[in-house]
Amino acid sequence: MDMGSRKRLILQAIIEDYINSAEPVGSRTISKKYLTGTSPATIRNEMSDLEDMGYIEQPHTSAGRIPSDKGYRLYVDKIMKQNTINEAQREMIKREFIESLGEIDRLIKHASKLLSQMTQYTSIVMAPQFRRTSIKQVQLLRIDRAVVLAVIVTDAGIIKNSVLRLKQDIQPDILVRITNMINDKMAGLNVEDIERFDLQDMLNNSLGHSEIIEQVVPELIQTLFYSDTSEVYHDGVSNILNLPEYSDIKKARDFLNTMEERELLFRVLNDVREDVKISIGKENNLEQFKECSLITATYKIDNKVIGSVGIIGPTRMEYSKAISIVECMTNNLSEILTNILKR
């Protein structure tokens, strides 16, 4: 059976109507609203074919049709037209970001809020990732007699820090020496290297400072790993309760539960390799998202992928709009991050 252009129009009509209404779409509706020249009976025949081909399905005999995951996939890949967000919205993203210049952290949270507001779905974002960069330098700063602040600068300019509390007092000159030692050994390493870092070797060449190094270095390493998995934010979770598919309280609860598992969200975002990735329904690996679609995209610093953002909605998603918003968002993020860090 081949996919004539009328079938394609009908599929498009079904999908776009269903996206708006969340109700099964019948042949009469299509005949009246989308293909005025064609009678319901003809459309019924075509719909029957489309069902056989697996693009649409029927919840029960006397209902209209709804798109299947396969149908959405075809729609996204071949049918829908791209770039439906207008210049005003594009401007909005740009403008909003200029205001939140400053702390990277703030920028990221702002991106999340903006994504969920503009799409009316739930957004998830991850802060720029260490794991994908390497250490440029480490600075140790004496705060108090036995308190040291460790600052880690990476090649993408991301700065992380942690407070170290030592068992004994430390003199400034010794701290300088230790700082140099650490930089000798650790500068240039990325997180994968750090996993295999040979602490013992360093202690053997510690010139009598092994006791302090033993306290400092593991703490430093831990900081790297911790910040790697924890900085995931989300926003607009309440939006999903506006959708009829979540009027079932059990589904809503499951969704909320999932959104509170930061580790999980991190994994989802971390898996993104493409510029923009679209996962529809059962295409998602996660059981929890089998009835959702995810639009995820990566952002970069100096063309180096450094993190990703995404939105989660029902499979009946406004793909075209959602995709362009997410895309526009990552483009702006990339640009601004690159600018503020290389300024």
Next chain:
Amino acid sequence: MDMGSRKRLILQAIIEDYINSAEPVGSRTISKKYLTGTSPATIRNEMSDLEDMGYIEQPHTSAGRIPSDKGYRLYVDKIMKQNTINEAQREMIKREFIESLGEIDRLIKHASKLLSQMTQYTSIVMAPQFRRTSIKQVQLLRIDRAVVLAVIVTDAGIIKNSVLRLKQDIQPDILVRITNMINDKMAGLNVEDIERFDLQDMLNNSLGHSEIIEQVVPELIQTLFYSDTSEVYHDGVSNILNLPEYSDIKKARDFLNTMEERELLFRVLNDVREDVKISIGKENNLEQFKECSLITATYKIDNKVIGSVGIIGPTRMEYSKAISIVECMTNNLSEILTNILKR
């Protein structure tokens, strides 16, 4: 009309039954389950009195009674017995915390998770607050030619920092001079003082460094304020969907919306002055929480109140358990924070 001891027992029975069942409690139930020696008719008379006194109310004529806010208040203040959490749970809190030693941030998030898990309500916590302490010292650390890390240490030992990107390069010796200047002017100030800080005066005495100071100091001040209002976490939001009072999707959505407004949650937590504060239903100032109860408590460093945590649940809350858990939590937080910061 006076409050005989039988009325008190009946009120207690109504409240405790309603806490468990979320269903209006009838006279027969009380007679069978709580006051076996007394007939339903007698209890009905007493209940009628209790209703006149405003402690209970009737959703509709042929239903049982449910407690009013006033009823809960009396229960909390005079009737319920304290401290129902057992030694095992107390131990659990202690043990859990010992593991998450290290980053204060992690400790705080952990506290939130623990609170919601143990109570099965929604928890909110705020990170230790600057506003309640004063600046001990400011350190500026040169990261790159035009990039400076500012570290602020407070008298309670809380350390905050932010990355400053300058318009021009800066020499290390000049940075030291500026650091000294800033410390001269700002050490000892608290956030309230900072609000009235006279930047112009400082610029007049800047010995030729006014251009850099003009970039650094406002940024520094902003960091103080930003971190003051943003670090609010919550956990267990999904728990509320298990409660029958939120099976109405509209209510659930409103609740979720509220929980996503960090500013609002911050204000709620920031208002807490007492060791433990219990706000029942309409006692809450916020419209959004008129059907909820909040148990909030402060935690301290060196006996100086530095932040607070709380749980939000339905007015039909397991007050006794919730209060002891929140109390136990803040005690542990206070102890651990004091220890790790003064170590």
Next chain:
DNA sequence: ATTAGCACTCAATACAGTAGAGTGCTAACA
């Protein structure tokens, strides 16, 4: 003061009937 008995109220449930949307099939038509 307490209790048994009774009439009354009201929400919740179950049930039957109806309306309406939609399909599939067949036969007629261009």
Next chain:
DNA sequence: TGTTAGCACTCTACTGTATTGAGTGCTAAT
């Protein structure tokens, strides 16, 4: 041969009605 009108059929959603049962308030007896 593709398209369409017509019709019987299916199934959900809604509506109205009757029933049930939990609970109350009142009255009279203990």
